[in-house]
Amino acid sequence: SQKIEQNSEALNIQEGKTATLTCNYTNYSPAYLQWYRQDPGRGPVFLLLIRENEKEKRKERLKVTFDTTLKQSLFHITASQPADSATYLCALDKARGQNFVFGPGTRLSVLP
């Protein structure tokens, strides 16, 4: 069956450290994989998209990798700050960018 898993339900790290979140999928062949941030009571906010032929994408303190052989994406936040505390969702497309399915999310807490 098709499945998307994100490493853990919750992750606590110390301010200034690098947070690494994992997204693993089974029985999908996505052309695109996205990462979103969601704060309590609000809709998700787009962060980054990576294509199947890209290994890595960066944006400021964020870095995403995409390994289609391992069926895994890693999302890194370097020099983490308490303001980075939120739930992070990965989403992958089911049909060439037309329809995206979301993982359950990882709740990140950056402790001062």
Next chain:
Amino acid sequence: DTGVSQNPRHKITKRGQNVTFRCDPISEHNRLYWYRQTLGQGPEFLTYFQNEAQLEKSRLLSDRFSAERPKGSFSTLEIQRTEQGDSAMYLCASSAAKGSYEQYFGPGTRLTVT
């Protein structure tokens, strides 16, 4: 740019009643998506439109749910004969048909069925 708006923000209804939610996407976006989200879970796809055409509907969606986008602009999601299991946050998102496929989400409508 006012972003994606949804109304109402909160809805409390009794079991068995019908409810309708509205979504106004970003004006130049021709794709519109509806999702449902429960606590601790990611958004669950319900349906999506390209312009006024409904291109896909989740197989998990019962026939009590219907969505429309009559003129390719705003969209409505109706739930008939609501059940307690329908209690959730209903999210709308829009995106451009071509480009990065990033979705812009609205604030959601929180439905509570008593």
